[in-house]
Amino acid sequence: MKMRWTSVVWSVVYLLLLLSLLSPFSIVTVFFLILPAAILFTTLNVKSFILHVLPVWLIAYLVHPVYLLLAVYFMIPALIMGRAYKRRVPAIRTLMLGAGTILAELLLLLLVGTAFFHFDLSSYVHDIVKMTMSPLRDVGGSNPLISDMAWSPEEMQMVSDATVQMIPFAMIVSSFMMAVITHALARPIMDSMGFSVPRLKPAREWMLPRSLIWYYLIGVIIEIFASGSKNSFLDMIAANLLPLLHICFMIQAFGFFFFLGHKRKWHPVIPLLFAIPILLFPPMRIIGILDLAFPLRQFMTKSKR
Known part of the structure; x- marks a missing residue:
């Protein structure tokens, strides 16, 4: 019942x-x-x-x-x-x-x-961007104090193109x-309800494939070539691949701090506190990259003689 x-x-x-x-x-x-x-x-x-x-x-x-x-x-x-x-x-x-x-x-x-x-996705996104930015452009045109903040049609086109790429x-x-x-x-x-469902591994055991390092290097190379060319396909790959890899490295960094907290018997709140600067300061994802590229966990936890 x-x-x-x-x-x-x-x-x-x-x-x-x-x-x-x-x-x-x-x-x-x-x-x-x-x-x-x-x-x-x-x-x-x-x-x-x-x-x-x-x-x-x-x-x-x-x-x-x-x-x-x-x-x-x-x-x-x-x-x-x-x-x-x-x-x-x-x-x-x-x-x-x-x-x-x-x-x-x-x-x-x-x-x-x-x-x-x-259905034309590019035109639809452009219309949405235009509808969103038009009030700002109208306000900027009627108020000389903020006229420099107004969006030109070229800038709106750039925003819509970037949005389509992402x-x-x-x-x-x-x-x-x-x-x-x-x-x-x-x-x-x-x-x-009495139904046992498998759970994810604890955060301290999270370890992404090391091959992500190579994908990241490929993404950086593509981004370098895309910045100097007008190849929209390369631009799209760089605009999507690198942000996805950045998220992966941030997740890896979370796992590293949970692993470190478990080994050193920190209070459970401390690894969570480390997650905040990783989210707010994206360059801290370098910790995740190092954790994948090198035996960082073994180095940080090995016994000192």
Whole structure:
């Protein structure tokens, strides 16, 4: 009975999250939409899952048909992650499956929109930038005190071009964030419901592939060549590859400080305090690079004679 009512509650949460997608809250709620469907799929058998989901989809369709399309869209990664939870797949692989599915859907949606609906992403981004910056330009034109701050059409075009170049980076990061948020909330929730879900390794054990160092060197070389050429493809690779690697090195730096805190028996808060300057001062990612390139952990923890 407890499980039954818990499932009903999650069905209601699922419906509310769906109905929020066309509201101003969607910028936040979209990151949680996979969660209830993944929990329902993991904790119920297929027949019960369908009986819980169909009423939600029917209500969503009656409110507006577009909600049903959105429900189907976000159901796919929920099923992928839910199936991984049922099979007790390692947590990192579950995250990769979820993030990869979301990213594949985004790419497919972009491909369909471009091929069949003649959607021009560059023009759309330019229109958004123009709409956002137009008030600043109008204010600058009417007020001589801030006229130097006004955006010219050339500057707005540069901003829109840079934004288009960073779209792959945004798609990858947002896909991964959705998967991480889903797992971070689903694991303790399902544990409380009696379903054991594999957890990620402790932060002190995080160790990314050392090959990232070589990718970073390749990215730096591409950036050097791109800065002296007009090759938009090289520009796009450099604009997306290096920021992604920077995030990886920051994660590696987090893992290093948690490892150091564990070995030296620091208070658990101290490694968290080290994470703050890493986020606020990006050059500190050099610690993550050193941790990958050299046996930094062994050097910092070896016994002194």
